Amino acid sequence: MYLTRFRLNTARSGARKLLASPQAMHAAVMSSFPTLLPSDTSGPRVLWRVDRTSRAEVFLYIVSPPEPDLTHLVEQAGWSTQPEWQTHDYAPFLSRLARGDVWAFRLTANPVHSIRRKPGEPTKLTAHVTPRHQMGWLLSRQDAAGFRVVEKPVEQRRLPQGDEYELVVHNRQNRAFTKKTSKDGLVSLVTATFDGRLEVTDPDALRRTLTTGLGRAKAYGCGLMTLAPADSDR
Template sequence: MYLTRFRFNTARTGARRLLTSPQILHAAVMQSFANVPALPDGNSPRVLWRLDRNANNQVLLYIVSPDRPDLTHIVEQAGWPTTGSWDSFAYAPFLDKLTAGDIWTFRLTANPVHSIRTRDGEPTKRTAHITVRHQLGWLLKQQERAGFTICEQPKELPRPTDMDEYQVVVHDRRSLDFTKKDPARSSKINNVQILTVTYDGRLRIDDPDKVRAVLTTGLGKAKAYGCGLMTLAPAQ
């Protein structure tokens, strides 16, 4: 497994093209591998990616993948071809040292959704959580299955609402709207709408194996479009 980081040169036309279309960026990421990655079965490592738009106007692309990627084509389109590059790190040593009880800061961009049924007898429909409260609730519901617990705020700090109970911030809400060809009917174009949010916070590892699975297979839906990739960093 590899963790890769690349910085976009946002002044370039190619960068703007990639950053405004999750479908085009997904294709560019997948083209970074000489051998086409096998289709994931839900339990095996897969190619995950995420865009981080930082406060200093840096836009970073993170990729977690079973194989080391070659981002030459992305550098040529959207980076600094003569002075810029990308960094890839072996991920296994980091994953192997995860231990129950450890505290980490985390970042996750996800597509928090739930299934609803408007009428009895109708099939359920996947719908995005719109409010911050429900988006946080979605993350809290993932905890047990994902093997971690979101840290609570220290008891001495005020908690005006239940939203202030946890050490997590929900931000950077974005609506992605694009078209996609129907693989079953090549002439049909589907309109796709995906709501994404980013979570920054602190967590405690309860089950290291489950957390390793989340870090390598993703969390939630819309993984092909920049969702599901969680990264950890040492807690301050």
């Protein structure tokens, strides 16, 4: 597995086009793997995420089984004078994960749930749209995903409810874009970014989460969780 970071030059029209369409970004990411063959989606797969930093920088992160070649992205949306991209072997880091480790994490996800509006009707996927429900979506998956979100000490909680965890939900978006294979040609996608701290409870399960993604809409920039030292300022 490989972890890659590429900085987008938002002054270029090619970068703005990619950032405006998850489908266009997905196509650009998958074009980085000319020899990649279809595989079992239950195993490691290509995941990607766009991060916007406090310094107005925009980075594309990719986790992938083969090493990517982002030459086309440099030409379309990068800088010819800047370092092109950084790719690291992910396996050594993954192998060092251990129960009890504490890490800062970031995840952009598509928090949805299945509901039935009337008895007898089929269930329908519906997006969680409030921070509280989006946070609940993540917390309900943490055990199976191999981690638990760190709880705040009681004296640091500012609210009687909803402030128990070292977890922030931000950059909540409701995006719509066209897709030829969609029934009506339009795809609606609700996303949210989670920043927080976690403790590793099951290293093998967490390794699967980091390499196969969490939740739905992985083709559209959701599901990629990354870890950083717990004292990271990101």
